[in-house]
Amino acid sequence: MVRMTREVVMFKTGHWMVRCWPLGAMLLVTLLPLTRGSSGPAASTAAVAPAGPVHPAERHERVGVAALVLPNIRGNKAQALARIEAYVRRAADQGAKIVVTPETCIDGYICHQPGLTRERMCALAEPEMGPGIGRLRRLARELDLYLCIGFSELAGERLYNTALLIGPDGKTVGKYRKTHGVEPFYEAGDALPVFETRYGKVGMMICFDRQLPEIARTMVAAGAELILVPSNGMWGRMNxxxxxxxxxxxxxxxxxxxxxxxxxIDPGGRIIAANMSIPGQGVGLPTNTDTEDAGGWPEAVVREIDLVAWRQIQGNMLQHRRQDLYRQRAN
Known part of the structure; x- marks a missing residue:
């Protein structure tokens, strides 16, 4: 365990635990083993050109990925950005080269707050080239990593629930705007893009999007080998x-x-790294947690994965699809 500044920030690697829960209406997933392992200066608002294509010589087979378990700080962007930076730095110290934050973590997922007005929401939102995002661009460049940041994007007069992928050069690799189950004040996105990185092709979806099988399938059919999922809603067993x-x-x-x-989670559906949920809080907690750390969780989950090793598996999975059948419509 590592303590930093005034708040406890616990990072673990190489520690395994098992979550067991009853067989039930889980369909396919009940057949799979359920194992969880845990393994500034003022910002510039100048335009940043999108990142260019990745040269084959720059590709890497293995990569450390990190999911940041960032508690919401609602309505205080300065505090939120400071915490995000601290967690990203710690994940980088653990070897992470792709880091993912929760959904709209800069404003603390304030969209459901009672009495919230559109004016307040817009004031807390951030343009893609805004100062808060600029700070995170510099951080990604300094640490030489990819940062997937969930934020409320202000685009003209429109608001989007957005996941922005920033590259190791501080430039935009790509962004995804939430397409399904969009919260108050936001407009729905209309694209399911896939982006090239040093480590392979990456797609993104946000929270409720996971409940629609077509989204992940569309991204994988376009070549995605890794999907990043910022979220702020459901969690636990059903998730x-x-x-x-x-x-x-x-x-x-x-x-x-x-x-x-x-x-x-790996391509076989196995949870290969996870934090631990606090018993008695939230929804869908495990019925059995055999661990000495049941009273707390690490604030980052870091794990090295090998994308190359799974590419053949993905190809075998998709080769059985029959698009001619799927295009048929009932009379």
Whole structure:
């Protein structure tokens, strides 16, 4: 355990625990083993060009990924950004090169706060080239890593629930705007993009998107080998089941980051790294947690994954698809 500044920040690697829960209406996922292992200066608002294509010589087979378990700080962007930076630095110290934050973590997922007005929401939102994002661009460049940041994006007069992927050069690799289950004040996105990185092709979805199988399948069909999932809603057993199913049915890695939970799941649907939930809080907690650390959780889940080793599995999974059948419509 590592303590930093005034708050406890616990990072663990190489520690395993098992979550067991009853067989039930989990369909496919009940057949899979359920094992959890845990393994500034003023900002510039100048335009940043999108990152260019990755040269084959720059590709890497293995990569450390991290899900940051960042508690919400609602309505205080300065405090939130300071905490995000501290957690990202610590994850980088643990070897992470792809780091994922929870959904809209800069404003603390304030969208459901009673009495919230659109004016207040816009004041807390951040343009893609805004000062808060600028601070995180410099951080990603300094630490030579990819940072997937969930934030409320202000684009003109429109608000989007957005996941922005910043590259090791501080430039935008790409962004995804939440397409399903969009909260108050936000507009829905209209694209399911996939982006090239040093480590392979990456897709992103946000929270409720995980409940629609078409989203992950569309991204994987476009070449995604890793899906990053900032979230701030459901967590626990049902969430585990949904995410594990998305991985298994598509042969894809996934990193899930939530204020109370963090997961890394492999293409076989196995949870290969996770934090621990506090008993008695939240929803969908495990019925059995055999661990001496049941009273707390690490604030980052860091795990090394091998994308190359799973590419053949993904190819085998998708080769059985029959698009001719799927395009048929009932009379």
């Amino acid at each position: 585990d089941a949904l995410l594990r199913t998305r991985c298994y049915e598509n042969g894809v890695f996934l990193v899930f980051a939530h204020p109370r939970d963090g997961l890394v």
